[in-house]
Amino acid sequence: MKFIPFSRLLACVGLAAPMGAFAASLNIEFEEYDLPNGMHVILHQNSDAPVVSSYVLYHVGSKDERPDRTGFAHFFEHLMFEGSENIERKQIDKLISGAGGNLNASTSFDRTDYYINLPANELELALWIESERLMHAVIDETGVETQREVVKEERRSRYDNQPYGSIMENMAKAVFNGTPYEWTPIGSAQYIDDATIEEFRDFYKKWYVPNNAILAISGDIDVEQTQRLVERYFGEIPRGAEPERVEIEWNLDASVTTKVVEEPMTPLPATVHIWRAPVLTDEDAEAIDLLINILAVGKSSRLYRRLVDTERAAVNAAAFTWLQEKAGLVAAYAIGNRGVSIEQLDALVEEEVQKLIDEGVTSKELQKALNQKEAEIASSVGTMSSRAQSLAYYHLWYGDAGRANNELEAYLKVTREDLQRVAKKYLLKERRNTLHYPVPSK
Amino acid sequence: MKTISSIILLALPLAFLACNSNSGGGSDSIAMEPLDRSKRPDPGPAPASSFPDYDTITTSEGLTLYVIESNRQPTITYRLMFRSGGLFDGEKTGLAEFVASMLDQGVVGKSAFELASEIDFIGASLSASASSDFIAVSVSGLSKYKEQLLGILNSVVRAPTFPEEELEKLKERTVSNLISERSEPDALIEKLRRKLVYGDGGYGAFQSEESVASITRDDLVAFHRKHFIPNNASLAIVGQIDRDEGVKLVENRLRGWRKGSIPEEPKLDFPTISERAVHLLDRSDSVQSTVRVAQQSFPRSNQDAPELKVVMSVLGGGFSGRLFQNLREDKGYTYGAGSYAANAARMGAIVSYTDVRNEVTADAVGEIFNELNRIREEPIPEAELDMHKKYLAGNYMLSLERPMTIAQNVQEIDVYGLAPDYYQTYVTQMMSVTPELALELANKYLHPSKSVIGIVGKREEVGESLERFGDVTIYDEKLETQN
Numbered sequence: 001m002k003f004i005p006f007s008r009l010l011a012c013v014g015l016a017a018p019m020g021a022f023a024a025s026l027n028i029e030f031e032e033y034d035l036p037n038g039m040h041v042i043l044h045q046n047s048d049a050p051v052v053s054s055y056v057l058y059h060v061g062s063k064d065e066r067p068d069r070t071g072f073a074h075f076f077e078h079l080m081f082e083g084s085e086n087i088e089r090k091q092i093d094k095l096i097s098g099a100g101g102n103l104n105a106s107t108s109f110d111r112t113d114y115y116i117n118l119p120a121n122e123l124e125l126a127l128w129i130e131s132e133r134l135m136h137a138v139i140d141e142t143g144v145e146t147q148r149e150v151v152k153e154e155r156r157s158r159y160d161n162q163p164y165g166s167i168m169e170n171m172a173k174a175v176f177n178g179t180p181y182e183w184t185p186i187g188s189a190q191y192i193d194d195a196t197i198e199e200f201r202d203f204y205k206k207w208y209v210p211n212n213a214i215l216a217i218s219g220d221i222d223v224e225q226t227q228r229l230v231e232r233y234f235g236e237i238p239r240g241a242e243p244e245r246v247e248i249e250w251n252l253d254a255s256v257t258t259k260v261v262e263e264p265m266t267p268l269p270a271t272v273h274i275w276r277a278p279v280l281t282d283e284d285a286e287a288i289d290l291l292i293n294i295l296a297v298g299k300s301s302r303l304y305r306r307l308v309d310t311e312r313a314a315v316n317a318a319a320f321t322w323l324q325e326k327a328g329l330v331a332a333y334a335i336g337n338r339g340v341s342i343e344q345l346d347a348l349v350e351e352e353v354q355k356l357i358d359e360g361v362t363s364k365e366l367q368k369a370l371n372q373k374e375a376e377i378a379s380s381v382g383t384m385s386s387r388a389q390s391l392a393y394y395h396l397w398y399g400d401a402g403r404a405n406n407e408l409e410a411y412l413k414v415t416r417e418d419l420q421r422v423a424k425k426y427l428l429k430e431r432r433n434t435l436h437y438p439v440p441s442k
Numbered sequence: 443m444k445t446i447s448s449i450i451l452l453a454l455p456l457a458f459l460a461c462n463s464n465s466g467g468g469s470d471s472i473a474m475e476p477l478d479r480s481k482r483p484d485p486g487p488a489p490a491s492s493f494p495d496y497d498t499i500t501t502s503e504g505l506t507l508y509v510i511e512s513n514r515q516p517t518i519t520y521r522l523m524f525r526s527g528g529l530f531d532g533e534k535t536g537l538a539e540f541v542a543s544m545l546d547q548g549v550v551g552k553s554a555f556e557l558a559s560e561i562d563f564i565g566a567s568l569s570a571s572a573s574s575d576f577i578a579v580s581v582s583g584l585s586k587y588k589e590q591l592l593g594i595l596n597s598v599v600r601a602p603t604f605p606e607e608e609l610e611k612l613k614e615r616t617v618s619n620l621i622s623e624r625s626e627p628d629a630l631i632e633k634l635r636r637k638l639v640y641g642d643g644g645y646g647a648f649q650s651e652e653s654v655a656s657i658t659r660d661d662l663v664a665f666h667r668k669h670f671i672p673n674n675a676s677l678a679i680v681g682q683i684d685r686d687e688g689v690k691l692v693e694n695r696l697r698g699w700r701k702g703s704i705p706e707e708p709k710l711d712f713p714t715i716s717e718r719a720v721h722l723l724d725r726s727d728s729v730q731s732t733v734r735v736a737q738q739s740f741p742r743s744n745q746d747a748p749e750l751k752v753v754m755s756v757l758g759g760g761f762s763g764r765l766f767q768n769l770r771e772d773k774g775y776t777y778g779a780g781s782y783a784a785n786a787a788r789m790g791a792i793v794s795y796t797d798v799r800n801e802v803t804a805d806a807v808g809e810i811f812n813e814l815n816r817i818r819e820e821p822i823p824e825a826e827l828d829m830h831k832k833y834l835a836g837n838y839m840l841s842l843e844r845p846m847t848i849a850q851n852v853q854e855i856d857v858y859g860l861a862p863d864y865y866q867t868y869v870t871q872m873m874s875v876t877p878e879l880a881l882e883l884a885n886k887y888l889h890p891s892k893s894v895i896g897i898v899g900k901r902e903e904v905g906e907s908l909e910r911f912g913d914v915t916i917y918d919e920k921l922e923t924q925n
Contacts, residue, residue: 026516048514049843050489086479090771093761095482098829100836102760119491119836124483132479149774153730157777157797161730163625220489232477264727267625268618298562299546300555309555312611315618337618368563375565375584381515383843 026381027405030391031223037239038211041230042391042401044218046384052219054116054126055388056134057396059214060207061110062187063180063326064246069195071187072203074107075151079200080114081105082143084132089143092129099125107185110325111396117385120220124229130215131233134208139200152189159186163265164437167272174257174433175274175329179248209240214395216388248326252276252426258434268315269336270437271345273353275426277321277328280397285323286410287418288330288426293369294361294419295319295332295352300368302352303332313340313348325397330426342436353427360420373411491839493865494848497685501692504673504701508852509688510680512845518588518681519846520595521580523853526669528574529644529708529788534656536649538572540612541665545570545579547608550601554608557598566591568598574645575787576857577669585682592695599670600699604662616654624919627725627732627797631898633921634723635734638894639791641713650920671702676856678849710788712738715892719912724901725919731803731899735810737889739783739790742858748871750783750887753880755830756822757781757813757888758794762829764813765794773809775802787858792888800900804907807895811911814890821877835869 030044065072083089096103101118114133116126159165168184176182215234217226254276278284296303296319307314319332332353334345380386387404394403499507531537546561546568547554561568566583581595623629633648640646679688715738740746758765758781769779779796794814798806841847855864875883895911897904908914916924 050491051840051843090767094829097760097762097833099485100832100839102837102840117840119485119839120489121486123486125485128479128483146771146774150770150777153775153797153799154777156730156799161627161728161732161797163622236477265625267622299558300562305555308615309611312614315615315622335618335622337614338621364563368559368565371563371565373565375517375567378516378584379582382845 026378028381028387028391030218030401032391032395032401035210035231035235037235037237038209039234039237040214040395041227042214042216042388042395043221043223043226044216044384044387044391045221045223046218046387047220049384050120050220051384052118052120052123052126052217052221053384053388054118054123054130055216055218055385055392056114056130057214057216057392058112058207059110059212059396060112060243061108062183062185063109063248063324064207064243065180065183065187067180067183069191069199070183071151071185071189071192072195072200073112073207074185074187075147075192076200076203077105077107077112077114078147078151079139079143080133080137082140082147083138085136085138087129087132089138092133095125095129101126109181109185113389113392115385115389123217123219123221123226124233126217127229127233131237134210134213134234135237137204137208139197139204141197144197144200148189148192151186151192155186155189163263163267164270165265166261166263167435167437170259170261170435171272171274171329171331174259174435175254175276176327177254177257179250179327180246181248181324181327205240206243209243210234210237211239212243214392216392218388218391219384246326250276250279250327252431256431256433258436260436260438262438262440264440266437266439268338269340269342269345269439270333271336271342271349272331272333272435272437273346273349274329274331274433274435275428275431277323277330277426279326279328280323282323282328284418284422284425285328287414287422288321288323290366290369290373290411290414291356291361291419291423292319292321292330293372294365295356297369297372302355303334303349306352307334307345307348311348313337313344317349342438346434350429353423354429356420356423357427360416360423363416366414366416366419370411374408377408491842493851494842496848496852497688499685499689501672501696503696503699504671505692505696505699506676506856507689507692508676508678508849509683509685510678510845510848510852511682511684512680513682514845516585516682517582518585518591518679518683519580519582519849520592521578521678521680521846521849521853522595522599522675523579523678523857524577524669524675525575525857526674526705527572527576528647529710530665530669530705531647532708534661535647535653536616537657537661537665538577539649540609540616540657541662542570542572542577542579543612544604544609544662545598545602547612548603548605549597550603552597554605557594561594564590566594568594570598588683589691589695592691596695600696602666604659604666606659609657609659609662613654613657616649617651620649620651620654627728627730627898630723630725630919630921631732631734631896634721634896634898634917635736635791635793635894637921638721638896639715639736639738640789641711644708644710644712645786645789648921668702668705672696672699673701674704676853678853680845680849712789715894717912718891718893718895720895720897720908720914721917722901722905722908722914723896723898723917723919723921724905724924725898726900726902728800728898728900730797730799731806731897731904733796733798733803733806733810734896735794735807735814735890735893736896737792737893739792739887741788742785742790742854743787743860744790746883746887747783748868749875749879750883751834752827752830752872752875753817753822753883753887754781754783754792755834756826756880757817759830760833762833764817765796765810768809768813769796769798769806773802773805775799775806775809779806785858800903803897803899803904804910807897807908807911811890814888814893818881818884818888818890820881822880824877827875827877827880831873831875834872838869
């Protein structure tokens with residue numbers, strides 16, 4: 001039996017690296033270049049199966065929204081399925097279905113992505129649809145009206161109707177306070193209702209420009225011919241103005257809060273400890289990631305061992321990071337067994353974190369975390385879709401798609417001293433925010 | 443010492459993905475012409491595709507072994523499936539799940555923590571779960587540890603010790619999970635749906651504080667002894683390994699695993715659903731209604747299953763299914779809606795689902811029935827049918843990109859007793875569906891008048907509006923009736 005709620009809630013906005021990347025033993029060969037209009041293109045050829053994946057990544061997410069227009073980036077993702085000047089309303093999904101493929105999209109704090117998987121002979125269909133969406137999507141009242149309702153239902157399904165459903169929003173509010181990361185991609189339905197058609201069109205004009213997009217294609221393709229086709233479909237789209245991006249001053253010094261979230265549906269007591277963490281590309285990022293492994297990945301991890309196994313206080317205990325483009329957080333949580341007090345959960349999590357600060361980790365633990373990372377990276381190279389995503393991800397955030405082939409190297413540099421140093425730097429109690437989900441008395 | 447019945451499945455060209463136009467769609471030629479954006483681009487020549495080759499070996503112990511070699515990534519997975527699951531729980535609902543969860547809680551010579559440390563140290567992952575029809579145990583990791591990984595599988599499957607203390611801990615966690623599930627709409631609706639379609643036993647049974655308390659170590663040992671036998675299982679090896687090496691590894695590691703007698707299938711009684719009725723689980727804080735319309739259906743091995751899949755896809759498969767188009771894209775009632783055939787060895791179910799805001803709950807249920815009736819009354823237009831056939835066939839081909847999917851498909855043949863060539867004829871069967879056949883199948887298998895309506899939602903706001911669909915029975919979060 002699994003305990004689902006937390007992990008499901010936290011997994012759904014695609015915040016972490018898509019699938020990790022590739023083990024040293026496998027080399028994903030690719031070609032990359034910019035079109036004259038600024039769109040970055042990455043092509044990976046592989047003929048193991050007759051499939052092709054197209055992946056388009058726009059560098060825009062919820063942190064790029066105005067505080068009084070939250071939820072815009074995600075709403076826009078929905079509108080992009082409506083149609084274009086040459087594709088009739090509601091035909092995009094049918095075109096892909098009828099070609100034997102599938103498609104979807106997602107929005108996070110920092111980016112919006114669109115993927116299409118197809119039999120390899122339908123590559124051009126994906127290029128046509130994605131270029132139409134970028135060139136002249138149709139944004140009209142009909143589409144906006146329906147999707148307003150749909151997005152409200154999405155919010156209810158994922159968050160408002162679920163136990164602990166407010167956890168993401170509360171975490172972001174606590175730790176990212178004062179930055180545009182303080183709201184989450186689902187945003188507020190109210191603001192979507194307030195927005196006018198012109199505002200949606202302005203958003204499109206600003207962010208959906210080729211110089212803000214990466215197109216990654218992987219699968220059974222002819223690279224030269226694909227280059228010609230990409231030029232044919234995307235080459236004529238004019239470059240847009242360079243979008244102005246929000247500046248965020250991110251540092252660890254911030255006031256901290258403790259919030260008690262009283263919700264009628266909370267089934268078991270839960271506590272979440274949250275700290276500010278560095279941005280994704282910071283040199284401490286890998287050390288923090290390994291520290292989280294030691295704390296929380298597997299049944300031999302420290303939190304599981306102590307809270308679930310030895311003390312029998314929690315039904316589940318874990319930790320994770322959200323390292324973003326311009327901010328970051330690290331969190332540890334425990335969901336108590338019936339009758340366990342939140343104070344006891346707090347004390348146990350606190351002790352385990354303090355031990356990392358005071359004593360560091362053993363060399364065996366570091367080796368374990370590296371081995372876990374190696375396996376995680378190795379199991380992420382299976383599909384063409386995951387390869388396209390990885391290449392685009394590393395290009396966008398590290399300016400180096402090739403990092404997909406040597407991600408493990410950055411981890412191998414981490415020492416035990418680094419782990420204790422980052423524990424001291426980031427996980428101090430005085431830097432900690434706390435969320436409590438008590439069980440309501442009936 | 444072993445009988446080898448190596449089955450090599452033959453190539454099956456995906457001719458149904460052929461291009462729509464006579465031009466052939468050669469991309470080199472079009473590159474010369476100016477781009478006409480108003481037209482969907484022609485596809486190139488359809489790729490040949492096939493259900494991939496794999497080897498089937500039966501060991502002298504009677505274990506069915508599949509080796510699916512793939513060098514896409516440097517990993518390996520061993521997936522062992524026993525043809526016994528929760529249907530064998532007897533009076534003690536949840537017993538099979540407990541056995542699965544206890545497999546890694548101590549093995550001969552190692553405590554739970556020692557085993558977990560060993561698994562985590564090589565970055566491996568172990569999962570064990572039970573459904574009504576089977577128990578699946580799988581171990582994955584880097585292929586350089588292939589011997590250790592199989593060693594881990596071998597010890598959890600053949601030498602679990604089921605320590606009393608770990609059983610007590612698991613019981614505590616399970617009770618906590620039961621409490622948690624009572625506040626989760628998705629967990630509640632699934633229990634309600636099964637109870638309504640299957641009754642209180644077998645596929646409809648679910649755990650309670652009482653059933654958890656009743657399970658003893660002796661029960662685990664007895665279940666394990668009876669069902670964890672090699673001739674009741676199949677093992678798929680997927681990843682960086684070839685056939686000969688796979689066979690050798692298994693022969694060495696699993697040597698001496700003794701055969702037993704195949705357990706006799708338990709008798710099952712299913713309720714008779716004679717008329718439509720509403721079953722509302724009152725969740726007073728719900729801001730949405732979680733809706734299922736469900737009916738009894740055929741066992742997984744029914745020969746019409748691939749053809750019916752096409753009908754189900756038109757009704758509610760993916761973004762282009764009628765339920766999604768109607769409830770979401772047309773009406774804006776929901777984020778998601780669809781329908782599917784729930785697989786089960788003895789009796790399946792046909793289920794339509796959606797989550798909608800409280801005030802449109804009854805309207806949404808009405809639309810689900812409209813769609814169920816429409817697909818039985820009007821032939822599906824040729825173009826719509828054709829789209830769904832291609833959707834299913836194409837996505838099936840795409841799914842074979844993942845070697846684990848191949849393993850799952852092959853083991854499904856084993857566990858549900860499907861025809862050995864099931865996946866060779868699968869696509870052809872789906873592609874053979876005509877509007878006439880679809881109409882016939884819809885009438886043969888879809889029975890809206892014998893469907894139950896299960897809803898988890900706020901009674902105060904939705905209860906009355908549902909009376910138009912039949913008698914309304916109210917349940918609490920323990921699924922006990924309230925009226």
